[in-house]
Amino acid sequence: MPAFILLIFGWVAVALAALGAALPLLPATPFLLLAAWCFARSSPRFHRWLLYRSWFARYLQAWQRHRAMPKGAKFRAICVIVLSFSVSIILLPSVWLRLLLLMVLAALLLFIWRIPVVDEEQ
Template sequence: MRIVWLLIGFLSMGIGAVGVVLPVLPTTPFLLLASFCLAKGSARFHRWFTGTNLYKKHLESFVENRTMTLKTKFSLLIPASCMLILAFLAMQNVYGRVFIIFLILFKYVYFFTRIRTVPAGQNRIPEVEG
């Protein structure tokens, strides 16, 4: 089973790396999946993955502090919204369309109320003195 986790992890990492270059392919979900799968498959590969620039640039702040840059948020939300809009247009069922609209709204509300937005290049939440 470890080999399956490692294969899925490396495949996800590859897709996530391609997503850095292609704007229509989201990077962060694939890198999160890669991190999870590599951790399940091998502690050594997980340590290696968390040390890569790919992880540090796109995931580290989210994993540690639940923060993302505005660019990262939109790189996740826009492609997913486009896919949901295509599903909305293809669907004839009124209840299905209402559900898709709800899902799109929920994603944006969640991303902008539950995940803190930080300026580009800032990986950590500033410490509050007190």
């Protein structure tokens, strides 16, 4: 695949990850990993920026080195997820959609709970 297409995909993934940091049902992590993969194959400069200077650098470095989350990130992620899902569940009129959101919430929390935590000094 040509480098410029990977570069475009990488920046789209970064934009989606930034949106995912604020929106409840759009996950940020898969888009960050996709951006890192695209930049690693298309632009060493942007790959370094993403891993060492971006707002997401700490999380990506922990994942790349240890396949883990940095200390404190798991708690913050769980709090934001529960808060955003709670607002969505309260505002929805349909019982079926509420149950669906509760099932998605349970699966997401189980997935995040299973990710190990690593200290930044390690």
